[in-house]
Amino acid sequence: MISEDYIPTLLGYVFLYDLSPHLQILPIYVVLLIFIPTMVAVCAVAGPFYLFLLSFIIWFFAQLGFLDFRMGSYNFYSWQVLFVFGFSIGVMKTSESLYINSKFIRLAVFTMFLAFLLYRYQENILEALSISVMDFSYVDKLFSKRDLGPLRLMNFVVISYVIYYFSGRYSWLFRSVVLERIGRKSLEIFTFQIFLVFALSAFSIDLYFEKFYVNAGLTAALLVSLYCYARYAGKYQ
Template sequence: MKRTPQLDFFRGLLLLLITVDHALLLNNIVRRFTYEFVGWVSAAEGFVFLSGLTAGIVYTHKANEKGTQVLPGLALKRARTIYRNHIVLLLFVCASILGSSLLREYWLTSYAPLAKQPILAFIMGSLLVYQPPFLDILPMYAILILLVPFVITWFQRGYIWQVLLGSLALYLVSSLNELFNLFTLPFHGHQLNTKYFSLPSWQILFILGLFIGFLFYKGKTQKWQVNKSLFYTALTISTAIFILKNIHAELPFINIEYATDKSNLGPLRLFNFITICYVVIYISFKRAHWFTYKPICYLGKYSLEVFSFHVFLLILLLPIKMQFNTLYSVQLNQHFFFYPLGTLFVFLGILPLLFLAPTLLGKTRRPAPPILHEPPVVQ
């Protein structure tokens, strides 16, 4: 059994996009083409979905090979690894802000609780209550991984629709009521940032990924992967949404801001992701060899290490990038600038360093996630 290089490729590509989007200023014209360019979809949605898809393949294989009783132990071990990375990053950010006046000045707005009350903020961060920028993905991932044994076991027992409907119900309740944004604890005038991503909303992407990974391992996805009618329908819808977004159109009786909200995964954003995702799946199944570039696959193979390392790099290097931005910039219009030096620093300085992550974090070898068979290349 071999890895699926296409999964590694897309995870690696999404990690690159996430790093670029985190590193570039909002008004940098380059970011206009890396963040939500094709619609109301960002790399984060794809990364969460692919994490579920990969887990669906791996844990279904383990369940078939050794029984579902081994899944909780595997999930707990993985969740501990993710949580450990989160704690290390939290300590690193805290130490950086407290130990360097330059970093403190640059990051004070984003990490005010860590600067003002570091011990309390660290405790709250360890409890996954305080989740500031860059430190909100891993806690969500750790919690979702703990759900995998239950979901795969229910899938194996035939409770597929019950799981999917339960996930949808949780998503709807969360999206409509926002009952889960409960913490607003003050830190010297600053509000405690509990999270950006709403877990009850974003879990639906992970569960969908688990479902498709489960079906893929069982060999039940080939027919819809090459369904031309579905492909052209999804492509048409994706194109329409792309046009709608870029002409800034307003729809009657629809609150676009709510429907496309990222933190709560608005319904139009979710629908947009599903259509784009199917277009990508169809093309990658038809032309699998297009998505096997080894350097990008390498990043995807060690996604946890690369994601964690990108946070280290951002904390240390973004203040330097900002200095490059101030040296030279070009104002294109009232909304966008081009920062040639800062942009080059991101693409030629920060991105190449991501390839050091597996070596520096001591993960140069890892068992390959198994699949049932090689995905055939349909001509």
């Protein structure tokens, strides 16, 4: 059912002042973009590792409850660590000072990846084995989304490493013309994806992304847009 206030709701999303809960993370990244010049300056003086270390300390104190600044329902001091992590890794990779290819790291990361995967689908696995579902409520707190709990942060790091590992080991998988063109225009594609999220979310306040048809619609629309861009972009360059 389409909301009677569709246009005001859509404008609220576009200007980031009236967002539904699942979109309230976006203003944090808009604010963090302002700090990029400062982050570049810190990297030039102290290096990316110390920039990330400072960011991690801020995240740690946020987990203890000493730092709490909410943008929507998300803690800014917690979520900044992901932005800084990505920035620092990018700088280290560009400067060729990133080395994370030891066998010990690979074994540890892929073990954690399997553990997180089993935790994510624990209910399905236990039901398939006719075993009563166990109480993991105490672990769920460590996966806090609003405060970026320790296990959620670690889960992100593990997934990032898995992608990094496979993109390096099987680089031929990422050398297609389509993916290269998508990579060159990743910002525009991300912007288009956000627009789709806003447009669909504004239809109804009850429309959340846990619903299968919403995810399917977003995925289909995004794939079509990527295909069209990859097919025709070269003609206008």
